Amino acid sequence: xxxxxxxxxxxxxxxxxxxxxxxxxxxxxxxxxxxxxxxxxxxxxxxxxxxxxxxxxxxxxxxxxxxxxxxxxxxxxxxxxxxxxxxxxxxxxxxxxxxxxxxxxxxxxxxxxxxxxxxxxxxxxxxxxxxxxxxxxxxxxxxxxxxxxxxxxxxxxxxxxxxxxxxxxxxxxxxxxxxxxxxxxxxxxxxxxxxxxxxxxxxxxxxxxxxxxxxxxxxxxxxxxxxxxxxxxxxxxxxxxxxxxxxxxxxxxxxxxxx
Numbered sequence: 001x002x003x004x005x006x007x008x009x010x011x012x013x014x015x016x017x018x019x020x021x022x023x024x025x026x027x028x029x030x031x032x033x034x035x036x037x038x039x040x041x042x043x044x045x046x047x048x049x050x051x052x053x054x055x056x057x058x059x060x061x062x063x064x065x066x067x068x069x070x071x072x073x074x075x076x077x078x079x080x081x082x083x084x085x086x087x088x089x090x091x092x093x094x095x096x097x098x099x100x101x102x103x104x105x106x107x108x109x110x111x112x113x114x115x116x117x118x119x120x121x122x123x124x125x126x127x128x129x130x131x132x133x134x135x136x137x138x139x140x141x142x143x144x145x146x147x148x149x150x151x152x153x154x155x156x157x158x159x160x161x162x163x164x165x166x167x168x169x170x171x172x173x174x175x176x177x178x179x180x181x182x183x184x185x186x187x188x189x190x191x192x193x194x195x196x197x198x199x200x201x202x203x204x205x206x207x208x209x210x211x212x213x214x215x216x217x218x219x220x221x222x223x224x225x226x227x228x229x230x231x232x233x234x235x236x237x238x239x240x241x242x243x244x245x246x247x248x249x250x251x252x253x254x255x256x257x258x259x
Contacts, residue, residue, distance in 0.1 A: 001255040003104060005032040005146035005220060007203070009244035011069070012037075015044045019243040024051030026250070029073045029257070030097070032106035032146035035244075036067035058082070058095035058106075067092035068106040068147070074099060074257050085128045087121070099257055101140070102228075107147040112168035119168050122150070126177050137185045142228040142255065144190070148203075148220050148246065153178045153189070156198055157218040169219060181223065188229035190222040190251050195235055202237055203246045211242070222251050231255050 004026060008014035011033065023031060031053060036043075040057045048055050053071035058081045060066040070079075076097035082089030083096075088110075096105040109126065112119030136143050151174045152158040164170040181187050191200070201216025210216060224232070231254045238248040 001030075001253045001257070002026065002028045002250065003030045003032070003144060003146060003222060003253065004028045004248050004250050005034075005106070005222060006248040007034040007108070007148040007220060007244060007246040009035050009246065010037040010064075011047060012042070012044060014243040015047055017243045018241060020044070020046045020050040022241065022243070023053070023071070026051070028053070028071070028250075030104045031071035032104065033069040033071070034067075034106060034108035034148045036069050036092070037064050038067065039063070056095060056097060058092045060092040061090045065091065066108060068095045068108050070095055070097050070104065070106050072097055072104075083129070083132050088125055088128065093125070098141075101142050102255070102257065103136075103141050103143040105143070105145045105147075107145050107149070109147070109149045109151070111150045122168070123173070126174070130177070130180070133181055133187065134185055137187055137225060139225075142225060142231075144222050144224040144228055144251075145187075146222045146249075149178070149223075150219055151175065151178055152217045152219055153182075157201075159199070159201070159215040159217075169217065186226060187223050188226055190224050190229050190232045191218075191235050191249065193229055194232055194251075200237060201247075202249055206245055220246055220249050222249060228253065228255065 039059045056070040058068045078098040080096040083094045093108045110122040112122035152170050155161040201218050202220035204210040204216040234252045236250045
């Protein structure tokens, strides 16, 4: 089972950069997108069913803002839009698909970098989201949450960590929240389970020469229940071609939908 996640920073812009022709070649079973920034009727035609994948869209109420999507090869038994908190659900930050014991979730945690107000919104989100994560962990299902979490967990997860200790995305409170997810709840950062190398990033600022110098942040994750994380066999960050300021994160699992 191949799962891909990527913040596309506008699905229409990513389409012009070749996102869907690339997806058609990946043979993914599920693709999770964030920051779609489009209503369903505005999705490019090639983005409705790329490579025999069916799109499930969760747009924000506000035009051209946020939003998540799932592309699935097998029709789910159930789809859930939102997790029951209106502030996040109106921004299209969560969509989940279930196939028997398996659940795949596309999630887009707010960024707090633009203002104190947005940082406060981010704190509200992570406070409300933690009980959802706890419920997922206590279930007996195979679950993976894919998306842009807008937090670099450790010093290894961003190049200039010393200079970002007071910046959104690397604040002590944000990092402690992720530590609770991994150490207390027992959810697993799948990429780090398979790859402990440094300089592994999924987002680069458009300022300066961040991409060229690989001055990045690892803020895109596949976070899974232990039962599914144990089945992860390979992972990669695709950087050969750029579709947005984020790079796709790919994980292959030893899991069959018929399990």
